[in-house]
Amino acid sequence: MAEFIRAEGLYGRNFVTRIATVRALEDFVDQRVELRGWLYKFRGKGKIAFLHLRDGTGVVQCVAKRDEVGAEALRRVKEAGQESALILRGTVRADERAPGGYEVVADDLELVAPATEEYPIALQDHGIDFLLSKRHLWLRSRKQHAVLRIRSEVCQGIRDFFYARDFVLTDAPIFTPSACEGTTNLFEVNYFDDKAYLTQSGQLYMEATAMAHGKVYCFGPTFRAERSKTRRHLTEFWMCEPEMAYATLDDAMDLAEELLEYLVGRALERCGRELAVLERDLEPLERVRRPFPRITYDEAAALLAEKGHEFRYGDDFGAPDETAISEHFDRPVLIHRYPAAVKAFYMKRDPAAPDKALCVDVIAPEGVGEVIGGGERATDLAYLEEQIAAHRLPKEAFEWYLDLRRFGSVPHAGFGLGLERTVAWIAGREHVREAIPFPRTLYRKEP
RNA sequence: UCCUCGGUAGCUCAGCGGUAGAGUAGGUGGCUGUUAACCACUUGGUCGCAGGUUCGAAUCCUGCCCGAGGAGCCA
Numbered sequence A: 001m002a003e004f005i006r007a008e009g010l011y012g013r014n015f016v017t018r019i020a021t022v023r024a025l026e027d028f029v030d031q032r033v034e035l036r037g038w039l040y041k042f043r044g045k046g047k048i049a050f051l052h053l054r055d056g057t058g059v060v061q062c063v064a065k066r067d068e069v070g071a072e073a074l075r076r077v078k079e080a081g082q083e084s085a086l087i088l089r090g091t092v093r094a095d096e097r098a099p100g101g102y103e104v105v106a107d108d109l110e111l112v113a114p115a116t117e118e119y120p121i122a123l124q125d126h127g128i129d130f131l132l133s134k135r136h137l138w139l140r141s142r143k144q145h146a147v148l149r150i151r152s153e154v155c156q157g158i159r160d161f162f163y164a165r166d167f168v169l170t171d172a173p174i175f176t177p178s179a180c181e182g183t184t185n186l187f188e189v190n191y192f193d194d195k196a197y198l199t200q201s202g203q204l205y206m207e208a209t210a211m212a213h214g215k216v217y218c219f220g221p222t223f224r225a226e227r228s229k230t231r232r233h234l235t236e237f238w239m240c241e242p243e244m245a246y247a248t249l250d251d252a253m254d255l256a257e258e259l260l261e262y263l264v265g266r267a268l269e270r271c272g273r274e275l276a277v278l279e280r281d282l283e284p285l286e287r288v289r290r291p292f293p294r295i296t297y298d299e300a301a302a303l304l305a306e307k308g309h310e311f312r313y314g315d316d317f318g319a320p321d322e323t324a325i326s327e328h329f330d331r332p333v334l335i336h337r338y339p340a341a342v343k344a345f346y347m348k349r350d351p352a353a354p355d356k357a358l359c360v361d362v363i364a365p366e367g368v369g370e371v372i373g374g375g376e377r378a379t380d381l382a383y384l385e386e387q388i389a390a391h392r393l394p395k396e397a398f399e400w401y402l403d404l405r406r407f408g409s410v411p412h413a414g415f416g417l418g419l420e421r422t423v424a425w426i427a428g429r430e431h432v433r434e435a436i437p438f439p440r441t442l443y444r445k446e447p
Numbered sequence B: 001u002c003c004u005c006g007g008u009a010g011c012u013c014a015g016c017g018g019u020a021g022a023g024u025a026g027g028u029g030g031c032u033g034u035u036a037a038c039c040a041c042u043u044g045g046u047c048g049c050a051g052g053u054u055c056g057a058a059u060c061c062u063g064c065c066c067g068a069g070g071a072g073c074c075a
Helices: A022-028 A071-080 A128-133 A142-164 A203-213 A249-270 A272-277 A297-306 A319-326 A381-390 A395-406 A419-427
Strands: A004-008 A014-019 A032-043 A048-054 A059-065 A085-094 A102-113 A188-191 A194-198 A215-223 A236-245 A294-296 A333-336 A353-357 A359-364 A369-376 A412-418
Touching: A022 A032, A022 A059, A022 A085, A022 A102, A032 A059, A032 A071, A032 A102, A048 A071, A048 A085, A071 A102, A142 A215, A142 A249, A142 A272, A142 A419, A203 A215, A203 A236, A203 A395, A203 A412, A236 A249, A236 A419, A249 A272, A249 A333, A249 A359, A249 A369, A249 A412, A249 A419, A294 A297, A297 A319, A297 A333, A319 A333, A319 A359, A319 A369, A359 A419, A369 A419, A381 A395, A412 A419
Parallel strands: A014 A032, A059 A102, A294 A333
Antiparallel strands: A004 A014, A032 A048, A032 A085, A048 A059, A085 A102, A188 A194, A215 A236, A236 A412, A333 A359, A359 A369, A369 A412
16 A cells, blocks of 8 residues: 655655555554645644644644754744645654544654645634535535545445446436426526536436346436525435336335445445544444335325324425424335325326325435435336326427337336435435535535 | 525624624744643724614614525425
């Protein structure tokens, strides 16, 4: 992992040393190493100084004694300020007094580039408006750093999960000719002399690729011009949408369960440090084991009635309803067979109860809300034509989709997983905006 | 689109009709195996914007702008 370099310090001292990372520091105990990073915090200015160095993999306390590194080097680093770029060389020690158990006793400091202005994000509380306006710097903070590491792990987990199960990655287009689901919440863009829209879901395209490959998924950005501003909403977010030919609602529910169990288990296994930085309570995550409870819409509605929760049967569940239902269970809950009237036009009807759709929503615990929505798709051409007319959708735009029913229509099912909601849930963050590097919300598109 | 809350120092906030405040960050000096370090001194303001009421407005009224989180909608 470490490469050997010849380093030349401020005072022309030459050492053969090794480049270490904070994350792997325990492998270098009692060895002399070089760390390359940024000054996270500087304390002291007498005979001894403590400087916390951030190198992208973590933060470590370094001890710099004036007599060792020189008064001049110490003064320059202190004046360079928080977030100045710094190369530090010294010996790794295990020490109980150091946060994290390891520290580096510096013997050589090299200032790469000073912070030319006072760093705006202090180690104190800030308002969310301020932090979001400084998102490009906020990303360096420990908790934000941890959240994005978890996001990276979840993304890799998604790819590994589907790869291991022989799903083919067939990404959907981002420019689309019209609404996938017929709502008006689309971002319109100029497409030469025509109009196009940013994709709202890759699902219809996945139905096409599933007929070509059997088991497929897409994983990419999605755009919704909804005028909603809650902790669960972004206008640009990432969605993973698997689709399987010759599959039913039950198959989709099995896959959804397996995926969530896998992703949470993987985060627990591989993101222990990040979850600790975030002070995430691990107990609710450890309970995320199959089987998850599965209830019908009718059962969920009855549960709400039992709890004295105000709810009108036949309506879709709102966020407070979902929270009330999920509080009844200790792990994600699958709610299936909603009234067809509140769901998208392409949902297959339940043959046993034609007013219901063969669909499923997965509600995560701890108030995060819906992380997965999906179901079995309608296969009958005449029924779909009827639905497109009933929803007042332009039929021409869906001719290609209807072709999928004209040429070997088979039962198929799939779902969409919201990445940021999943990451926010696992990381224990209140708001999905922390689960994406540069969040886009109703009133904010900078930086 | 609707409802609620907010906008005062770089940042977090108090002040709510009578001289613009604290903590923190920054600066200077001191001390220190510190760890939210500490001690002393210190710089720092069109009180979101525009009108109005008043002898007097950060404070009360009206309008506007900006933000937050909740509803609806959704992942």
